[in-house]
Amino acid sequence: xxxxxxxxxxxxxxxxxxxxxxxxxxxxxxxxxxxxxxxxxxxxxxxxxxxxxxxxxxxxxxxxxxxxxxxxxxxxxxxxxxxxxxxxxxxxxxxxxxxxxxxxxxxxxxxxxxxxxxxxxxxxxxxxxxxxxxxxxxxxxxxxxxxxxxxxxxxxxxxxxxxxxxxxxxxxxxxxxxxxxxxxxxxxxxxxxxxxxxxxxxxxxxxxxxxxxxxxxxxxxxxxxxxxxxxxxxxxxxxxxxxxxxxxxxxxxxxxxxxxxxxxxxxxxxxxxxxxxxxxxxxxxxxxxxxxxxxxxxxxxxxxxxxxxxxxxxxxxxxxxxxxxxxxxxx
Numbered sequence: 258x259x260x261x262x263x264x265x266x267x268x269x270x271x272x273x274x275x276x277x278x279x280x281x282x283x284x285x286x287x288x289x290x291x292x293x294x295x296x297x298x299x300x301x302x303x304x305x306x307x308x309x310x311x312x313x314x315x316x317x318x319x320x321x322x323x324x325x326x327x328x329x330x331x332x333x334x335x336x337x338x339x340x341x342x343x344x345x346x347x348x349x350x351x352x353x354x355x356x357x358x359x360x361x362x363x364x365x366x367x368x369x370x371x372x373x374x375x376x377x378x379x380x381x382x383x384x385x386x387x388x389x390x391x392x393x394x395x396x397x398x399x400x401x402x403x404x405x406x407x408x409x410x411x412x413x414x415x416x417x418x419x420x421x422x423x424x425x426x427x428x429x430x431x432x433x434x435x436x437x438x439x440x441x442x443x444x445x446x447x448x449x450x451x452x453x454x455x456x457x458x459x460x461x462x463x464x465x466x467x468x469x470x471x472x473x474x475x476x477x478x479x480x481x482x483x484x485x486x487x488x489x490x491x492x493x494x495x496x497x498x499x500x501x502x503x504x505x506x507x508x509x510x511x512x513x514x515x516x517x518x519x520x521x522x523x524x525x526x527x528x529x530x531x532x533x534x535x536x537x538x539x540x541x542x543x544x545x546x547x548x549x550x551x552x553x554x555x556x557x558x559x560x561x562x563x564x565x566x567x568x569x570x571x572x573x574x575x576x577x578x579x580x581x582x583x584x585x586x587x588x
Contacts, residue, residue: 266504267414269456272421272449275322279422282325282354283318284310286423288430288563293534298550301561303434305427308539308569312346312374314495315423315446315567316410320347322419323408324355332357337405339363339392341494342371343568344410349380360405362396368494370572387497388488411445412502421449427563428457435560438546440567441465441474441516442496444505450565451512462557463513466549468493468521468541473500474509475516492521492579495542495568517555519548527551529580531566540571541579 289304307315324336335358338348345361352359359380363372364387376382385395393409400407408416423446424437437454439447447465454461467474471489477500485500501509519527524541527548531537546564549555571579 267417267448267452269421269452271414271418272425272453275318275415275418276422276425278322278325279318279419282311282321283422285426286310288427289535289537291534294530297530298562299558300550302547302550303427303431303561303563304535304537304547305423305563305565306537307423308537308543308566312343312350312378313568313570314343314347314543315420315565316340316343316347317350318422319413319416319419319445319449320344320408321351321354323413323415324348324351324357326415327355327357327406331406335359335403335405336408337362337396337399337403338408338410339396340410341387341497342367342375343495343570345375345380345382346371346378346570348408349375349378353379360399360403362392362399364392368570368572368575371570374570411443412504414504417445417449417505419449420446421453423565424450424453428454431561431563432457433561434458434461434563436462436464436555436557437563438464438466438550438555439565440496440542440545441467442471442498442542443502444474444509445502446565446567447513448502448505448508451508455512464549464555465509465513465516466545467516467518468496468524468545469518470521471496471498472516472518473498475518477501477506478510478516491541493524493541493545495540496545515555517549517553519545519552523548523552525579528576532580537566537569538571538576539566539569543568
C-alpha cells in the first residue's frame with residue numbers, strides 16, 4: 258500500500274489485521290439497496306447496515322479489535338473508555354468477551370437505553386456532566402489510579418483499524434462504488450473507511466457528514482487545521498464531538514472531498530424514510546450520511562454510492578417522539 262494512504266500509526270495492513278481478529282466475533286452486516294431510495298437520491302444507494310451490528314453500531318468493530326489486541330497482563334488490569342453510548346457498549350461487551358473488566362465514563366444525559374446496555378454488558382459506569390466536566394480527564398485519572406488501559410472512542414490506532422473493516426466489507430460487497438458517504442463524529446469510522454476504500458479504488462470520492470451543530474470537521478477543513486467547537490447540542494448524540502481526532506484528522510483532511518452538514522430536522526426526516534422504505538430503525542447519528550445524500554447536492558447524481566448507517570441504538574419511546582406526527586385532522 259502506498260504511504261500516502263497511511264498515517265504513522267495506522268495503515269491498511271492494520272485494517273486487514275482487524276478483519277482477521279473480528280472474524281467470528283463481529284457481524285458481516287448486509288448491504289441494502291432500495292428502489293425508492295434510489296429515486297429519492299437520484300443515484301444508486303447501497304446502505305451498509307451497521308445498525309444490525311453487535312451492540313447496535315459499528316463501534317463494536319473498533320472496541321473489540323482494541324481489546325483483543327491487548328496483552329494478557331493488560332486484559333487482567335482491565336480497560337477504561339469514555340463515550341456517549343455506542344463506544345461504551347462496544348468496549349464493555351468486548352472486555353467481557355475477552356475475560357477482562359471495564360469502567361466506562363458516560364454523560365449523565367446519555368440515552369437511557371445506552372446506559373442500561375453498557376451496564377448489562379458488564380461495565381462499571383461513571384457518569385459526568387458533558388457541559389461542565391472533561392470525560393477525557395476523568396477517564397485518564399481512572400486509568401492512572403487503577404492501572405487500566407485507556408481506549409478512546411476514535412483517536413486510537415486499533416479502534417480506527419477496526420472501524421475500517423466497515424469500508425473493507427462494503428468495498429468487497431459492492432466493489433464498483435463511485436463514492437462513499439460516511440457519518441462523522443471524531444472521524445475514526447471515516448479514517449478507517451478511507452484507508453480501506455482508497456486501497457481498493459484510488460479515485461473513489463469520500464464524504465464525511467456532520468450535524469449542523471457539530472461542524473468541527475467542516476470548520477477544520479475551512480481553516481486547514483483542527484478546530485475545536487463548543488459541545489454540540491444536537492439530537493445526534495453519537496456525533497457530539499468538539500474536534501477531529503489528532504490521528505484521524507490527517508487522514509481525513511487529505512482524502513475526504515467535503516464535510517456536508519445536515520440539520521436535526523433532516524435527520525428525523527431520514528429516519529422516517531428509512532423506516533418507511535426499508536423497515537430499518539436507526540438513531541439520529543446513524544441517519545446522517547443518508548440525510549446528506551438525500552438533502553444535499555454532493556455532485557453524485559446517477560452514481561453508485563456506499564452509505565453508512567452507523568448505528569441503531571434508540572429506544573422505542575425516543576424513536577416515536579422524534580418521528581411521530583399526528584395525521585392531518587387528528588385531535
